[in-house]
Amino acid sequence: MSSVFNFTFVPWFRSVAPYIHKFRHQTFVIGVCGEAIAAGKLPNLAQDLALIQSMGVKLVLVHGFRPQVNEQLKAKGHVARYFKGVRITDEVALDCAQEAAGQLRYEIEAAFSQGLPNTPMAGATVRVISGNFLTARPVGIVEGVDFQHSGVVRKIDTAGIMRSLDMGALVLMSPFGFSPTGEAFNLGMEEVATSVATALQADKLIFVTEVPGIATNIHQPVSDDNPIDTELPLEAAEKLLADLPVADKPTDTAFYLQHCIKACKGGVERSHIIPFAVDGSILLEVYVHDGIGTMVVDEKLESLREADVDDVGGILQLIEPFERDGTLVKRSRTEIERDVGLYTVIEHDGVIFACAALYTYPEARTAEMAALTVSPEVQGQGDGERVLKRIEQRAKLAGLESIFVLTTRTMHWFLKRGFVQVDPEWLPEARKRKYNWDRKSQVLVKNIS
Numbered sequence: 001m002s003s004v005f006n007f008t009f010v011p012w013f014r015s016v017a018p019y020i021h022k023f024r025h026q027t028f029v030i031g032v033c034g035e036a037i038a039a040g041k042l043p044n045l046a047q048d049l050a051l052i053q054s055m056g057v058k059l060v061l062v063h064g065f066r067p068q069v070n071e072q073l074k075a076k077g078h079v080a081r082y083f084k085g086v087r088i089t090d091e092v093a094l095d096c097a098q099e100a101a102g103q104l105r106y107e108i109e110a111a112f113s114q115g116l117p118n119t120p121m122a123g124a125t126v127r128v129i130s131g132n133f134l135t136a137r138p139v140g141i142v143e144g145v146d147f148q149h150s151g152v153v154r155k156i157d158t159a160g161i162m163r164s165l166d167m168g169a170l171v172l173m174s175p176f177g178f179s180p181t182g183e184a185f186n187l188g189m190e191e192v193a194t195s196v197a198t199a200l201q202a203d204k205l206i207f208v209t210e211v212p213g214i215a216t217n218i219h220q221p222v223s224d225d226n227p228i229d230t231e232l233p234l235e236a237a238e239k240l241l242a243d244l245p246v247a248d249k250p251t252d253t254a255f256y257l258q259h260c261i262k263a264c265k266g267g268v269e270r271s272h273i274i275p276f277a278v279d280g281s282i283l284l285e286v287y288v289h290d291g292i293g294t295m296v297v298d299e300k301l302e303s304l305r306e307a308d309v310d311d312v313g314g315i316l317q318l319i320e321p322f323e324r325d326g327t328l329v330k331r332s333r334t335e336i337e338r339d340v341g342l343y344t345v346i347e348h349d350g351v352i353f354a355c356a357a358l359y360t361y362p363e364a365r366t367a368e369m370a371a372l373t374v375s376p377e378v379q380g381q382g383d384g385e386r387v388l389k390r391i392e393q394r395a396k397l398a399g400l401e402s403i404f405v406l407t408t409r410t411m412h413w414f415l416k417r418g419f420v421q422v423d424p425e426w427l428p429e430a431r432k433r434k435y436n437w438d439r440k441s442q443v444l445v446k447n448i449s
Helices: 003-023 034-038 042-054 066-075 091-113 158-166 189-200 234-242 253-265 281-287 309-324 333-342 383-397 411-415
Strands: 027-032 058-063 128-130 134-138 151-156 170-173 176-178 184-186 204-209 231-233 270-275 294-297 304-306 343-348 351-361 366-374 402-407 420-422 442-447
Touching (some): 003 281, 027 042, 058 158, 066 091, 134 176, 158 170, 231 234, 234 294, 333 351, 343 383, 383 402, 402 411, 411 420
Parallel strands (some): 231 294, 366 402
Antiparallel strands (some): 134 151, 304 343, 402 442
């Protein structure tokens, strides 16, 4: 084993450890589109999910089967019909859906049963439990269209799913449901996954999809100049959805976004859209800081928000100990009162636990993030990263290209989050004139464009 491998592996594995600790005992609902299975991605997906489960995460897997049903319909000379993205399920389509669900359930259980030596599944013991965990009702007739045997979720057997998860099993659910009278209904994978995540109050809902996520500019294709927007606050996601046309197919921007929003509004804090085309996309999204797809996150306004004059006392109380030990430059109450609108805070039950200020330099297309502070009571719980993300969003909305910080003691925290060190001469002229050369603060910059 090379020394280069050792040098890269050890820091990487240590950087993953906080996420392993954070997600242990949490519940994730994974919705995998049928296209991923048709593309041959099931073995690797099973390996990654088995690895995640081995780290203490409770998993519910909901599979789709859109292409598999369409293939069987084509073989029978029958045309697949949809209206506003929802399948119209006649008798023939219902038979095809039942056959596809049975075949896919068999394939998925087989994938989790593999244990060949020298493979990621060696030594993995994944018990897969599936069953009638949901009841359904018909979609009915909408806008004059009879959806026949297409249904929507009526009720989730939350207690039954939780018992299975508590036993250490992976719960597998097909997009199929039955009415109390025993009538079968074809459901959408997206709706089932969203309903299950909401009913369980899951910590994450992750859609493994045909799309890479949501582009920063939705009117242009994803590219180096138009990357994936890795984090969308719920409020921004709702505004985006309101401006989009109704989704007719899974590749439409609104298709998965509408379900992510519904889940977040239903109590699921984070919902993700990630591509199945990238190998290991679930691992990259869950265990790497910036992820790979788009995350819709419900940050409650009373928790993470911009400061107002009533927060001045709380900010002063938070930063005072760090000013005394020299970590922060001392700021007067007058200065904070004057600049309070520039601060972002995390507040809970009237107590400020974290803060940071954003001072813009429009002529240089940059801004300084100052006074980033997290209370010792909650350090290590991700509050610093949440404030950093909000500051980045504020800077982007202001049309800026970068943010910078001056620090004497926390350089490595910023380096791990995408900042790079530059010479103080890099600073905008207005900020350079106020730079304290005796303090010798290190200047770190992060490109956010």
